[in-house]
Amino acid sequence: MTVNPHTESKTPRQHWMSVLARASLKDLEQAIASLGPMPAYDVMKPAETGTIMLEGRAGGAGRRFNIGEATMTRCVVRLKDGTMGFSYALGRDKRKAQLAALLDGMLQLPTHAAILHNSVIGPLAEQQASKKIDVSRKAAATKVDFFTLVRGDG
Amino acid sequence: MYVAVKGGEAAILATHDLIAEERRGDPSIPELSVAQIREQMALSVARVMNEGSLYDRDLGALALKQAQGDVIEAAFLMRAYRTTLPRFGSSVPLDTAAMAIRRRISATYKDLPGGQVLGPTYDYTHRLFDFALMADLGSEPEAQVAVSPLDNTMPRVPDILGDEGLMEAESPPADDPRPFDLTRDPIEFPADRDVRLQTMARGDEGFLLGLAYSVQRGFGSNHPFAGEIRLGEVSVDFIPEELGFAIDLGDVTLTECQMVNQFQGGKDIPPQFTRGYGLAFGHSERKAMSMAIIDRSLKARSFGEAAEYPAQQEEFVLYHCDNVEAAGFVEHLKLPHYVDFQGELELLRKIRREQEERAAQAAQLEAAE
Numbered sequence A: 001m002t003v004n005p006h007t008e009s010k011t012p013r014q015h016w017m018s019v020l021a022r023a024s025l026k027d028l029e030q031a032i033a034s035l036g037p038m039p040a041y042d043v044m045k046p047a048e049t050g051t052i053m054l055e056g057r058a059g060g061a062g063r064r065f066n067i068g069e070a071t072m073t074r075c076v077v078r079l080k081d082g083t084m085g086f087s088y089a090l091g092r093d094k095r096k097a098q099l100a101a102l103l104d105g106m107l108q109l110p111t112h113a114a115i116l117h118n119s120v121i122g123p124l125a126e127q128q129a130s131k132k133i134d135v136s137r138k139a140a141a142t143k144v145d146f147f148t149l150v151r152g153d154g
Numbered sequence B: 001m002y003v004a005v006k007g008g009e010a011a012i013l014a015t016h017d018l019i020a021e022e023r024r025g026d027p028s029i030p031e032l033s034v035a036q037i038r039e040q041m042a043l044s045v046a047r048v049m050n051e052g053s054l055y056d057r058d059l060g061a062l063a064l065k066q067a068q069g070d071v072i073e074a075a076f077l078m079r080a081y082r083t084t085l086p087r088f089g090s091s092v093p094l095d096t097a098a099m100a101i102r103r104r105i106s107a108t109y110k111d112l113p114g115g116q117v118l119g120p121t122y123d124y125t126h127r128l129f130d131f132a133l134m135a136d137l138g139s140e141p142e143a144q145v146a147v148s149p150l151d152n153t154m155p156r157v158p159d160i161l162g163d164e165g166l167m168e169a170e171s172p173p174a175d176d177p178r179p180f181d182l183t184r185d186p187i188e189f190p191a192d193r194d195v196r197l198q199t200m201a202r203g204d205e206g207f208l209l210g211l212a213y214s215v216q217r218g219f220g221s222n223h224p225f226a227g228e229i230r231l232g233e234v235s236v237d238f239i240p241e242e243l244g245f246a247i248d249l250g251d252v253t254l255t256e257c258q259m260v261n262q263f264q265g266g267k268d269i270p271p272q273f274t275r276g277y278g279l280a281f282g283h284s285e286r287k288a289m290s291m292a293i294i295d296r297s298l299k300a301r302s303f304g305e306a307a308e309y310p311a312q313q314e315e316f317v318l319y320h321c322d323n324v325e326a327a328g329f330v331e332h333l334k335l336p337h338y339v340d341f342q343g344e345l346e347l348l349r350k351i352r353r354e355q356e357e358r359a360a361q362a363a364q365l366e367a368a369e
Helices: A012-022 A025-035 A094-107 A110-140 A146-150 B009-024 B034-040 B042-052 B057-066 B071-082 B157-163 B193-201 B205-216 B285-297 B314-320 B323-334 B338-368
Strands: A041-057 A064-079 A084-090 B087-090 B100-105 B225-238 B247-264 B272-281
Touching: A012 A084, A012 A094, A012 A110, A012 B247, A025 A094, A025 A110, A041 A084, A041 A094, A041 B225, A064 A094, A064 B087, A064 B193, A064 B272, A084 A094, A084 B247, A094 A110, A110 B100, B034 B042, B034 B057, B042 B057, B042 B071, B042 B205, B042 B272, B042 B323, B057 B071, B071 B323, B157 B225, B157 B247, B157 B272, B193 B272, B193 B285, B193 B314, B205 B285, B205 B323, B225 B285, B247 B285, B272 B285
Parallel strands: A041 B087
Antiparallel strands: A041 A064, A064 A084, B100 B225, B225 B247, B247 B272
């Protein structure tokens, strides 16, 4: 049986790949523009769009079933030193897929990792987390407070 | 039966041009962008993604634009596009317990861990027209923002009952088998739950809604409670073979409904509530609720209930809930049936001729007597 990614904590690479998958093309273009010259690389598998079948579980925890498909795009690049960069994300953005694969490759290089974490992954992760919190705070404003209704002789 | 007919190419090309012009409408009115449809017609887009069985909000919006808002035609476009793409694999089963919740309500418990979160809903609106939407508003609407976010995770309501043993258990079968996939294999009966749930997930909302309503009105013996409805974002994990570890691909929006239904028991099982489950792409509560009611009614066989009504009969439900297939078969009647019809016409003329001949002979005989 495969490990359950929902309960396993993420490795550093899983974390940055997740941040890259959730970033927009604009985010990645801006990040790359700010980095200056990029290392040379070859596209091993050009960005390709396909589908992934999304599985659910009956009742949330029971028998697996297929909900329906989603579009996804993947890409593989190889840096000069042989390091392979991969990207996988929902959607059909091929340009984003290639940039994300390149960044995944660079993030594995000790020479580039620190700067990329500081200037790209860190800020994007923070931005994604804060957006998530904003959404949750708006939902929280609609939380029903029954307590005030029954206060008193309830 | 219909036959291929040659001719009409020029007429067909002209109708393509005409429908394009019709679709555009009055050219003095600005054209809709796909992004506008995606952002402002999100509930329609969700329906198209569900019935088209493909999660992609941009494509759902494009399909609606191209189909002039015809949801079934749009779903058809999604299905057709899907067949042109390679399948990279299946996700790890999505974990709705880990959903980033935007709405979560229960009609069975007032106070529950995590609370009742109304989220974005029309439930408490007065259904009076807001004519302000017709005017150009200078200002953007602004939602209220609470100081703190919601709890990170909230227990699913049926699991609370399950902990007390009052709810039908829901656990994977031994070995956690790969689910049936109706896009690869034909449905066979009796159909297992994975087959039923996948079929309903892509089924027509209106059809499932009507059937669910029939159950409530007595054509099926269930008494459902909305144990929980939750809406929010769930991350999609995928394990590519070449890497061997899980990759988070981003989020999908899902609506999940857990119906709690009246009890059942057996020799070895004390009476307990039974479950109905619905899950849909996007914000699609009516769909998820209808699916959950029918999921329960289709358990008739396993609970030894007489399947007397349509909503309890899996062949009826599963063979007829797909609106792309249904529309295809109903609408194929528009295609030329000239030969068939000529055959019918000939037959009718022959019957009439024979009848007239018999009548004439009878009249002659009568006159002779």
